[in-house]
Amino acid sequence: MLFLPQQNNLKPKHLKKQNFSRASLIVMAVVAIALQSCGKKEDVAASAPPAMPVSYVSVQPTNVPMSVEAVAQTEGAREVEVRPRVGGIILKKMFEEGESVKAGQVLFIIDPVPFQIALAQAKAQAAGQGARITQTSRESNRLKELLETQSVSQREYDNATSDASISQADMLQAQANIKEAELNLSYTQVTAPVSGIAGRFQFSEGALVAANTSLLTTIVQLSPIWARFSLSASELASLGGHVNSSSVTDVTLILPNGSEYAQKGKLNFTANQIDPTLGTQELRATFNNDDKALLPGQFVRARVTTGEREGVFLVPQAAVLSGDLGKFVYVANAKNEATPTPVTVGAWHGKDWIILDGLKANDKVIVDNLIKLRPGAVVQPKIFVQPTQSTQEPAAIDKSTSKSTTKSKVKVG
Numbered sequence: 001m002l003f004l005p006q007q008n009n010l011k012p013k014h015l016k017k018q019n020f021s022r023a024s025l026i027v028m029a030v031v032a033i034a035l036q037s038c039g040k041k042e043d044v045a046a047s048a049p050p051a052m053p054v055s056y057v058s059v060q061p062t063n064v065p066m067s068v069e070a071v072a073q074t075e076g077a078r079e080v081e082v083r084p085r086v087g088g089i090i091l092k093k094m095f096e097e098g099e100s101v102k103a104g105q106v107l108f109i110i111d112p113v114p115f116q117i118a119l120a121q122a123k124a125q126a127a128g129q130g131a132r133i134t135q136t137s138r139e140s141n142r143l144k145e146l147l148e149t150q151s152v153s154q155r156e157y158d159n160a161t162s163d164a165s166i167s168q169a170d171m172l173q174a175q176a177n178i179k180e181a182e183l184n185l186s187y188t189q190v191t192a193p194v195s196g197i198a199g200r201f202q203f204s205e206g207a208l209v210a211a212n213t214s215l216l217t218t219i220v221q222l223s224p225i226w227a228r229f230s231l232s233a234s235e236l237a238s239l240g241g242h243v244n245s246s247s248v249t250d251v252t253l254i255l256p257n258g259s260e261y262a263q264k265g266k267l268n269f270t271a272n273q274i275d276p277t278l279g280t281q282e283l284r285a286t287f288n289n290d291d292k293a294l295l296p297g298q299f300v301r302a303r304v305t306t307g308e309r310e311g312v313f314l315v316p317q318a319a320v321l322s323g324d325l326g327k328f329v330y331v332a333n334a335k336n337e338a339t340p341t342p343v344t345v346g347a348w349h350g351k352d353w354i355i356l357d358g359l360k361a362n363d364k365v366i367v368d369n370l371i372k373l374r375p376g377a378v379v380q381p382k383i384f385v386q387p388t389q390s391t392q393e394p395a396a397i398d399k400s401t402s403k404s405t406t407k408s409k410v411k412v413g
Contacts, residue, residue, distance in 0.1 A: 072229035126174035
C-alpha cells in the first residue's frame with residue numbers, strides 16, 4: 001500500500017515510450033502503403049496497352065444505283081427440236097454436230113425410194129382419171145344429141161352428166177394425191193427450220209425413224225440469248241415494287257468469274273403474278289450475243305437497276321462486321337476510341353457495302369485491324385489508302401526513308 005505512489009510516478013514514462021513506438025509504426029505503415037500504391041499506379045500505367053494503329057475512311061453521302069442481283073440461267077431465244085415429218089431409213093447426215101447451221105440447210109436424208117414410188121402411183125391414178133373424164137364427157141355429149149331426138153330417156157342423159165361430174169371430182173382428188181406424194185418426197189430431206197447451233201445427232205446413219213416422233217437433233221439460236229431469273233418480294237420492295245420493262249433501266253449479267261458481260265440487256269418478259277409457291281416474280285431479259293460468249297444453260301447473276309438511291313454511304317466490305325444484333329462497324333470517335341455502331345446494309349456496290357442507315361457524314365469508319373479491336377479501345381487512326389496506291393507510293397509513309405531511297409537511286413543511276 002505504501003509503494004503505490006511510486007508506481008504511479010513510473011507509469012507515465014513507460015506509457016510515453018509505448019505511445020512513441022506505436023506512432024512510429026503507424027507512420028511507417030502509412031508510408032509503406034503510400035509507396036506501394038504509387039508503385040501499383042506506375043505498374044498499371046506501364047502495363048496499359050498503347051494506342052492501336054488503324055486506318056479509316058471518312059464517309060460522305062452519295063448516290064448509288066438502285067439495284068438487286070439474282071441467280072439467272074441462260075437459254076436460247078429459239079430452241080427447236082428437229083423431227084422427221086416422214087418415217088424411213090436415215091441414209092446420211094449432212095452437218096457437223098455443234099457447228100452453225102442456216103435455216104433451210106439440209107441436215108438429214110431419209111431413203112426417198114418409197115416416196116418416189118408413191119408419187120408415181122399418184123400420177124398414174126391421175127392419168128387414169130383423166131381418161132375417165134374424157135370418156136364421161138364424150139358420153140354426156142352423145143346422149144344430149146339423142147335426147148333432142150327423143151332417142152334416149154331423160155334419166156339416161158342425167159346419169160351420163162352425173163358420171164362426168166364425178167369424174168371431174170375424182171380428178172381433183174388425184175391431183176391432191178400427187179401434191180401429197182410430192183410433199184412427202186420433199187420431206188425425205190430434213191432441213192433446219194432456223195439458224196443456230198446444231199446439237200448432237202440422236203441416232204446413227206441407217207437407223208429407222210418414225211414420222212413426227214423421233215428426235216433427230218436440236219438447234220439453238222444463240223443471238224439474241226435470254227436470261228431467266230426471279231426476284232423475291234423483299235427484293236422487289238427494294239426496287240420500288242413490281243418491275244416491268246418500262247421501270248427497269250438496264251439489266252447487267254455478272255459472269256461466273258466475277259466480270260460483267262459487255263452487252264446490256266432489256267426485260268422482254270415479266271410475269272403478271274407472283275408465284276404462290278416461291279413468292280417470287282419471274283423475269284426474263286434478252287442480250288445480244290453475236291460473239292457467242294454465252295451458251296444456253298449457263299448460270300450467271302443478273303443485276304436489275306431501276307434508278308438511283310440518294311443519301312447512302314459506301315464503306316469497304318471488310319469494315320462491316322456481324323454480331324448478335326446484326327451488322328455493325330467500328331467508328332473512331334473524337335477521343336480516338338473504337339465505338340461499335342449498328343448499321344443497316346443494302347446490296348454490294350462493287351467492292352463496297354451500301355450503308356442505308358446508322359452512319360452520318362464525316363464518320364471515321366475503321367477498315368483494318370478489326371479482329372484486334374474491342375469496344376472503347378484507344379486507336380491511332382490514319383487515312384486509309386487503297387492497296388494499289390500504297391504499292392505505287394510506298395515512301396509516303398516515311399518521308400525520311402523516301403528521301404534516302406531517292407538519293408541512293410540517284411547514286412546508282
